[in-house]
Amino acid sequence: xxxxxxxxxxxxxxxxxxxxxxxxxxxxxxxxxxxxxxxxxxxxxxxxxxxxxxxxxxxxxxxxxxxxxxxxxxxxxxxxxxxxxxxxxxxxxxxxxxxxxxxxxxxxxxxxxxxxxxxxxxxxxxxxxxxxxxxxxxxxxxxxxxxxxxxxxxxxxxxxxxxxxxxxxxxxxxxxxxxxxxxxxxxxxxxxxxxxxxxxxxxxxxxxxxxxxxxxxxxxxxxxxxxxxxxxxxxxxxxxxxxxxxxxxxxxxxxxxxxxxxxxxxxxxxxxxxxxxxxxxxxxxxxxxxxxxxxxxxxxxxxxxxxxxxxxxxxxxxxxxxxxxxxxxxxxxxxxxxxxxxxxxxxxxxxxxxxxxxxxxxxxxxxxxxxxxxxxxxxxxxxxxxxxxxxxxxxxxxxxxxxxxxxxxxxxxxxxxxxxxxxxxxxxxxxxxxxxxxxxxxxxxxxxxxxxxxxxxxxxxxxxxxxxxxxxxxxxxxxxxxxxxxxxxxx
Ligand code: ADP
Ligand code: MG
Ligand code: ZN
Numbered sequence: 001x002x003x004x005x006x007x008x009x010x011x012x013x014x015x016x017x018x019x020x021x022x023x024x025x026x027x028x029x030x031x032x033x034x035x036x037x038x039x040x041x042x043x044x045x046x047x048x049x050x051x052x053x054x055x056x057x058x059x060x061x062x063x064x065x066x067x068x069x070x071x072x073x074x075x076x077x078x079x080x081x082x083x084x085x086x087x088x089x090x091x092x093x094x095x096x097x098x099x100x101x102x103x104x105x106x107x108x109x110x111x112x113x114x115x116x117x118x119x120x121x122x123x124x125x126x127x128x129x130x131x132x133x134x135x136x137x138x139x140x141x142x143x144x145x146x147x148x149x150x151x152x153x154x155x156x157x158x159x160x161x162x163x164x165x166x167x168x169x170x171x172x173x174x175x176x177x178x179x180x181x182x183x184x185x186x187x188x189x190x191x192x193x194x195x196x197x198x199x200x201x202x203x204x205x206x207x208x209x210x211x212x213x214x215x216x217x218x219x220x221x222x223x224x225x226x227x228x229x230x231x232x233x234x235x236x237x238x239x240x241x242x243x244x245x246x247x248x249x250x251x252x253x254x255x256x257x258x259x260x261x262x263x264x265x266x267x268x269x270x271x272x273x274x275x276x277x278x279x280x281x282x283x284x285x286x287x288x289x290x291x292x293x294x295x296x297x298x299x300x301x302x303x304x305x306x307x308x309x310x311x312x313x314x315x316x317x318x319x320x321x322x323x324x325x326x327x328x329x330x331x332x333x334x335x336x337x338x339x340x341x342x343x344x345x346x347x348x349x350x351x352x353x354x355x356x357x358x359x360x361x362x363x364x365x366x367x368x369x370x371x372x373x374x375x376x377x378x379x380x381x382x383x384x385x386x387x388x389x390x391x392x393x394x395x396x397x398x399x400x401x402x403x404x405x406x407x408x409x410x411x412x413x414x415x416x417x418x419x420x421x422x423x424x425x426x427x428x429x430x431x432x433x434x435x436x437x438x439x440x441x442x443x444x445x446x447x448x449x450x451x452x453x454x455x456x457x458x459x460x461x462x463x464x465x466x467x468x469x470x471x472x473x474x475x476x477x478x479x480x481x482x483x484x485x486x487x488x489x490x491x
Contacts, residue, residue: 008210013166015203027055034153035197047156049093061158069106104129124165133157324355350388381415431478
């Protein structure tokens with residue numbers, strides 16, 4: 001981070017590729033979850049690109065792609081198709097990738113992300129198209145010899161490419177965009193967005209805009225290919241922007257450049273390196289995939305897919321704040337995980353007038369329990385309605401907040417109902433004066449000095465007396481009632 005603002009405006013557009021959450025690959029029945037599988041065990045003639053093998057499109061992948069588009073407020077054109085994108089590379093056994101060229105599944109959407117200016121910023125989504133992932137290359141060396149190995153497990157995994165407009169103005173905005181995109185795709189069940197398992201990568205387009213001699217200059221962008229972590233983006237973007245600026249000032253090729261270049265990012269050298277300049281950028285000779293028919297999602301299909309989408313996270317956060325009176329912070333924590341948000345709402349259903357208290361228990365005790373015990377929410381013994389009941393027991397004064405925590409500890413262990421635990425263990429709070437009177441009287445008799453201190457104006461002495469009543473009754477006394485009784489008797 002530089003302290004002073006750079007002398008140019010940064011312009012960023014992202015092409016995000018994510019693997020879809022399907023069981024099988026895009027055009028064959030091989031398993032799509034390749035991460036961790038022994039190399040070349042998830043293959044068949046189709047995804048190995050053997051001659052004569054024919055693709056059969058994965059319906060689920062198409063549905064998920066359409067849903068992703070809808071969630072990103074895109075239009076779903078009535079007529080789309082697959083195309084062949086031709087290039088030669090060892091990770092592409094057919095010599096072409098099946099992708100979508102001029103008629104993608106989704107066009108013209110948008111996404112609101114927290115912008116640098118404070119408020120939300122609307123980022124345009126140019127298009128989202130469906131394609132297949134390539135094989136994985138593993139490079140190494142042995143005895144001075146370099147080698148490359150190919151693992152075809154990833155070959156043919158459904159891949160969605162989401163192309164933004166160049167609306168982002170900083171790495172922070174680009175990261176916020178990725179974060180919001182991830183959230184939406186995960187929420188919609190479209191992708192698990194497992195970057196750490198190689199399930200996604202982004203081509204990051206960077207250009208700089210500035211004025212010189214009274215004119216606006218906006219030389220062509222660099223496309224940083226295949227970044228695979230937020231961290232890499234955070235490092236590569238400012239590096240490339242600065243490099244473009246320095247090149248411009250040094251009178252370099254950027255001044256005469258006619259089109260974009262593609263660069264790679266070297267993690268070890270912490271620098272970009274040139275891959276292809278405009279002149280060398282391939283002509284992919286796209287043409288319609290002759291082995292597949294055109295794809296024409298019906299209005300009914302699109303409507304059904306739209307109806308099947310869950311409420312999106314930003315909408316849900318707004319609703320949580322509105323409907324339950326939660327802080328933006330609580331809404332964010334709860335909504336961050338769809339299953340937690342569902343669990344919370346089920347708990348509120350059992351304590352409808354206490355949404356705030358339920359939120360406190362969920363964001364506090366529940367999340368801590370899940371984290372500390374590495375428990376999956378699905379394996380939890382406690383049902384949401386039981387937490388709702390527990391909250392009601394506290395609200396009605398039946399048990400204290402402190403007792404409730406003990407009860408919850410037992411609930412985690414046994415899955416028993418809170419009321420049942422309170423009854424079986426005699427944990428109910430003592431609120432009626434008759435059951436508190438003898439302890440209150442005894443404490444007053446045993447502590448004349450504290451009583452005198454209080455009468456002399458020492459407020460703290462009263463608290464001490466309440467504490468002594470509590471210790472006589474094992475902490476079960478209702479403190480408000482004890483307080484009131486003490487005041488009445490001392491006065
Ligand atoms: P294509 O690759 O189809 O020729 P573009 O290069 O215009 O299309 O766009 C590809 C990606 O580059 C998009 O995500 C777009 O937002 C981004 N992009 C286009 N122009 C710029 C620019 N001047 N600066 C930064 N990003 C850009
Ligand atoms: Mg691309
Ligand atoms: Zn296969």
